[in-house]
Amino acid sequence: MRADGFSSAYGCDNFVFPFGRGGFRDRGIRSENPSIIARATAGANAVSAICCAIVHGVSADVIGIAATPLDSRLVDELAAIVGRDGIVSRPSELKVYECDGWTVEKNSPDLLVMPRTTEQVSAVLKALWRRGLPFVPRGAGTGLSGGALPVNAPVMICTSKMNHILAIDLANRRVEVESGVVNLHVTNAIKRDGFFYAPDPSSQQACTIGGNIAENSGGPHTLKYGVTTNHVMGLTLVLADGEVVELGGWAEERCGYDLVGAVVGAEGTAGIVTRAVLKIVREPEDHRTLLATFADVEAATRAVSAIIAAGIVPGAIEMMDQLIIRAVEDAFHAGLPADAGAVLIIELDGLVAGLDECAARVTEIARSAGASEVRLARDEAERAGLWKARKRAFGAVGRLAPNYATQDGVVPRTRLPDILRVIGAVSKKYHLAIGNVFHAGDGNIHPIILYDERKPEEVRAAVEAGREILAACVEMGGSLTGEHGIGVEKQGEMPLLFSPEDLIAMTELRRVFDPMERSNPNKVIPRPGSCVEVAAPRRQVPI
Amino acid sequence: MASASSGAPMRKVVDYELLFDCVHCGLCLEACPTYALKRAEMDSPRGRIYLMKALAEGRLPLDSDAARHLDLCLGCRGCETACPSGVHYGRLIEDARAFVEANYRRSLMDRTRRAIVNAIFPYPARLRALLAPLKSIERAGLRPALAAMLPRAMREWIELLPPLSGCADERAAMPPAADPGAPAVVVHHGCVAQVLANSENLASEAVLAAAGYRVVRMANTACCGALDLHSGNRDRALDFARRNVRMLAACGADAIISAASGCSTAIAEYGALLRDDPELAGLAKSVSATVRDLSALLLERGLPTMRKLECTVTFHDACHLVHGLGVREGPRKLLSSIPGVRLIELAESDLCCGSAGNYNLTEPEMARELARRKVDNIIATGADYVVMANPGCEFQIAAELRRRRANIKVIHLARFLAMALAG
Ligand SMILES: Cc1cc2nc3c(=O)[nH]c(=O)nc-3n(C[C@H](O)[C@H](O)[C@H](O)COP(=O)(O)OP(=O)(O)OC[C@H]3O[C@@H](n4cnc5c(N)ncnc54)[C@H](O)[C@@H]3O)c2cc1C
Ligand code: SF4
Ligand code: SF4
Secondary structure (H helix, E strand, O other): OOOHHHHHHHOHHHHOOOOOOOOOOOOOOOOOOHHHHHHHHHOOOHHHHHHHHHHHHHHHHHOOOOOOOOOHHHHHHHHHHHOHHHEEOOHHHHHHHOOOOOOOOOOOOOEEEOOOOHHHHHHHHHHHHHHOOOEEEEOOOOOOOOOOOOOOOOEEEEOOOOOOEEEEEOOOOEEEEEOOOEHHHHHHHHHHHOEEOOOOOOOOOOOEHHHHHHHOOOOOOHHHHOOHHHOEEEEEEEOOOOOEEEEEOOOOOOOOOOHHHHHOOOOOOOOEEEEEEEEOEEOOOEEEEEEEEEOOHHHHHHHHHHHHHOOOOOOEEEEEEHHHHHHHHHHHOOOOOOOOOEEEEEEEEEOOOOHHHHHHHHHHHHHHOOOOEEEEOOOHHHHHHHHHHHHOHHHHHOOOOOEEEEOOEEOOHHHHHHHHHHHHHHHHHHOOOEEEEEEHHHOEEOEEEEEOOOOHHHHHHHHHHHHHHHHHHHHOOOEOOOOOOOOOOOHHHHHHHOOHHHHHHHHHHHHHHOOOOOEOOOOOOOOOOOOOOOOOOOOOOOO | OOOOOOOOOOOOOOOHHHHHHOOOOOOOHHHOHHHHHHOOHHHOHHHHHHHHHHHHOOOOOOOHHHHHHHHOOOOOOHHHHHOOOOOOHHHHHHHHHHHHHHHOOOOHHHHHHHHHHHHHOOOHHHHHHHHHHHHHHHHOOOHHHHHHHOOHHHHHHHHHOOOHHHOOOOOOOOOOOOOOOOOEEEEEOOOHHHHHOHHHHHHHHHHHHHOOOEEEOOOOOOOOOHHHHHOOOHHHHHHHHHHHHHHHHHOOOOEEEEOOHHHHHHHHOHHHHOOOOOOOHHHHHHHHHOEOOHHHHHHHHOOOOOOOOOEEEEEOOOHHHHHHOOOOHHHHHHHHOOOOEEEEOOOOOOOOOOOOOOHHHHOHHHHHHHHHHHHHHHHHHOOOEEEEOOHHHHHHHHHHHHHHOOOOEEEEHHHHHHHHHOO
16 A cells, blocks of 8 residues: 555656756655655754754855756757767656665656766766756765755766776775776775775675765774775865866875865765775785674673773674564575574684684673674685675665665764663654664664555654654764765754754855855755755745 | 555556565666666666566556666576565566566567567477578588678577587487486476587586486476566466476476576476466476586586596676576586686676577677677686586677687586596
8 A cells, every 4th residue: 555645756746757848846855755744843843943044044145046947958968978878868767766775755857967987077067057957966876865866956967887997006005996986896806916995885786986985985894994084085076067176186195174085975065076096905814703692782782892992903893683683594594693682793804913812802702791602704605604694684674674764873882782772762662673783893873774665654753763863872972874974864863963053164165165056955954845844945946 | 456656556567565675775786787788777676676666556657668678687687696685586577577568569670579589499399490491501601601691680690599510409318327226317408408509408417427317308398488488478488387397297306407597497486486376386396496406416426537628717607597596606616626627707707698598689789788798708817618507698608709709619517527527
C-alpha cells in the first residue's frame, strides 16, 4: 500500500516536462512529504527559526538575479560542449536521478550533464552562469544525506565520465585523479606496488573521490590514517561562474590559508572539483585482525576505550551489534557468532616486529573488558571475510526492511555506552528497529534506523528518531556528522550545534567561492524548505 | 495491490515485493558492464530496478526508452555479486523481460532478429541444417569472401561463429567406464553447444572420467531454456525446464554439470522457476540441488599427474559461473596446479565480455564494445592462452581477437585440462 502524501513527491505530476513552457516550477520538495512535516515539527524550536531568518537576511543580496528558463537552446548549447551522449533530458530517464542513498526526499533534475574534462565543466558552468541557473554536482549518488538531491537546482552535473587516473607518482606518494574516479579504483591501481589510498568508506566500491572530498568521507582506517581531508593535497576547482582555480598542489607543506581544507567537506557548495592530488600510503608490513565477542554493546565499547587508553592505535576498530550481526550472517555467512550481543573487529597493522605482542595485549584487554572470545583471523581469506562482512553490513540490513536511514553522529569515545543506551531507548519509543555498526575507535556512530517508505508514520518516526539521537550526540559534546555530511538531511539540526553567528560566518566563507550560491544551493546551512516554518522570504531562483 | 501514488493502477511487471530489497545504495554501479560503458544510471542495476518500480506503479509508460534500458541489460548478474542487500536481480529482469515481450512492439528489424534467434538457436537440428551450407563454403575456403558480401548485421553474426570444421559434431564414444561405485556425473550437452562446442562437452566428460567419475549421458538433450528466459519467452522456457527436469532426473546422476555456465545456472534455478508447478516442483528442486561445477568436482577427487605445459594463461570469469554459481577460485586452482603453467590475473576478469547468451546477436553494438574492452585487458596480460568455462564467451572473445589479429589462443577450461592430461 503506498501512501499518497509521501509518494506524490515523485508521482506522475513531476513528469511534466518543463522545457519550452517558459519556465520551471519551484523545485522545492513538496510539503506533503512526511519528512518535511517531521522537520517542521522538529524544527519548531525558536533557535532554528531565528537562525534561518538571519541567514536569509544575510543572503538578501542574492535574491535579485534574473534566471533564464531552461530551454532547448540551452540543451543544444550544452550538447555542443559535452556531446549528445553527455546529456540526459527526458523526464522519464531523469527519474533515476531523483535521489541518492538518502531516499526520504526525492526530486528530479530538469537536465543532467555528464562532462568529460575540466574544460567542459568550465564551459558548462559558464553557460549556466549566463542564465543564472544553479546546479547540483553528483558523483556516484551513494551519499546518505541527500547532498546530490536537486533543491532549486535544475541542472545536475555528474562526474561519472571523469574517471581517469591521471598520474601515479610512487616516489612522492601521490596520485592525481579526476574527481569521478571510484575510491576503490585508486587503491586497485597502486596495490601491486604495495600502496593504498587510506580513506576507505564502506561504499568504496562505488563512491567517487569527488563525493569523498565533498563529504570529507572516512572509513574504518581513518582512526589511524585520518579522513579525506588529511589525504587531499591539491584540487582543481571550477567555480560557479566557470573559472578554473588550482588549490594546493603536490607539496606536503604549504603556506597561507588552507583553501583546500575549506573545499574538502563543503558538500559541493564551493563549486565542482574536477581533479585532485591525493596522498597515498604504504601498505603496512603485516596485519593482525581480531574478532572479539561480547555479551552486549556496553562491554564492547568499554573494551574500545581501554585499548586506546593503553596507548595502542589499531588500524581500525569496528563495532557491530546483535541486529547487524544477524543480518550479516544471514547474508554472507561470514562466521560471526550469531548469538553475540556485540562484536568488535580490531585490526592492528604495522611492522611485523611487535605485532604479535600487540595482538596479545589487545586480546588481554578485551578479555578483561568482558569478551567471551577473541579470535585471530588465521589467514588472508579469513581477514577478507571479516572485512567483507563489515563493509557490506549497511546493505545487508536492506534484507531486514525495505528502507533504512543511517545516522552519522559523533560522541567522545568515552560516551559511547551512554549514546548506545539513548539509541536503545529511542528504538523502543518509536517502535523502530535500530542497528548499530560503526567506527568505534573515533566515536563515530552509525545507527541504522529501519523503516518502510510505504508507511508514512514510519517515515516520520524514522526522521524523528534520527533527530533525537543526533541531539543527544550534541548534548554529549559530540557532532552531527562524522562522515556523511549535512546535506538536506541534517540542515534542520545545524542550529543545535552552531549559533546564528556561526552559521552566518559559514555562509560568508562559502560565498568567497560561490557568491551567488549557485553551486548546490540550499544545502548544509538551514534554509527555507528545510525549516519550513519560516515562510520563505525568497526563492533561490526567481522564475 | 494498492494503486501507486499517482492513482495509476499497478501493473504486474515483476514480483513487486522483491523491488524493496533494493535500498538504493548504488554499490552495484561499477559492477555493471553497461554502466561501466555508458556511465549513466538508466543503464545501471539501480536505475533498472527503479525503472521496473516506476513501470509497476504505473508512473511510467512502457515506451521505447524504458524498453531500451531493459533490453540493454546483459543479464550478467554482476550486480547480484556486488549487491550487499541480496537483490534477486536475475529474477527481476527475467520477469521484466516477459512483461516487455507481452506489452511492447519492437521495430521490424528487432523483431526479425529476435524471431530468427528464437526459431533456430534452441533447436540443434535446425542450427545444424542452417550451418550445413556454410560448412561447405568454409571447406572451399570461401568463408571470408561470403562474410565480405553480407550486410553488416549478418557479417557480424558470421564472424562470431568458430571455424566449423573444428567442431566435433558427432557423439564421440563414451569415456572408459570407471569404478561402478564412483559417483555418476552427467554433462548437459546444451543446444548451441552440442552443435558448435561439442569438443567442450566431450573434454568435460574426458576429464571427469580421468578424475574417476562415472560419466552418464542423457537419452536426449533439449535446450535448458535459459535463452528463452533471458529474452522474455517465459512459457517456452517453462516447457524446456519441465522436459529437462524429467530427463535429468531419469539419468540418475549424482551431479549435473554443463560446459556452458549459463546452462548450469539455469538448471540450478529450475527449483525456483518451477516452484509453483503442481507436478514437478519437488523434482525440480532436487535436480537443481545436484548442479555442480566442473572445477569443484575435479578438485574433490583430484586429477592424475598432468604433463608440463610451459605457458602463461589468464582466466576470464564467465558471468554465470562467477555471478550465477559463485565459482571463482576453483578454475584458477586447477590451472595453477598444472606443471609449467603460470597464471596471470586478468583485469576486470568478471566483467561481461558481451556474449551473454544471445545478447551479441540482438544487441551487437554494446556487445562489441564490451568485447573490445575485454580483449584490451586480455592483450594487456600478454598471456599465451585465455581460458574460460563457457562456449559463448569463447566465440565472442575469439572473434574479437581474430579482428585484432592477436595471437592469443582461446580455450575452454575442460579442453585445456584435457590437453594437460593427454599423453
Ligand atoms: C552502503 C553505504 C555505505 C557508506 N559508508 C560510508 C562510510 O563508511 N564512510 C563515509 O564517509 N561515507 C559512507 N557512505 C556515504 C557516501 O558513500 C559518501 O558520502 C561518499 O563520499 C559519496 O560519494 P559519491 O560519489 O556517491 O557522491 P554523491 O552522493 O554523488 O554526492 C555527495 C555530495 O558530494 C557532492 N559532489 C559529488 N561530486 C562532487 C564534485 N566533483 N565536486 C563537488 N561536489 C561534489 C554532491 O553535490 C553531494 O553534495 C556510505 C554510503 C552507502 C550507500
Ligand atoms: S545483470 Fe549485468 S548488465 Fe544487467 S543490470 Fe546487472 S550488472 Fe548490469
Ligand atoms: S547494490 Fe543492491 S541495494 Fe544497492 S542499489 Fe544496487 S541493487 Fe539496490
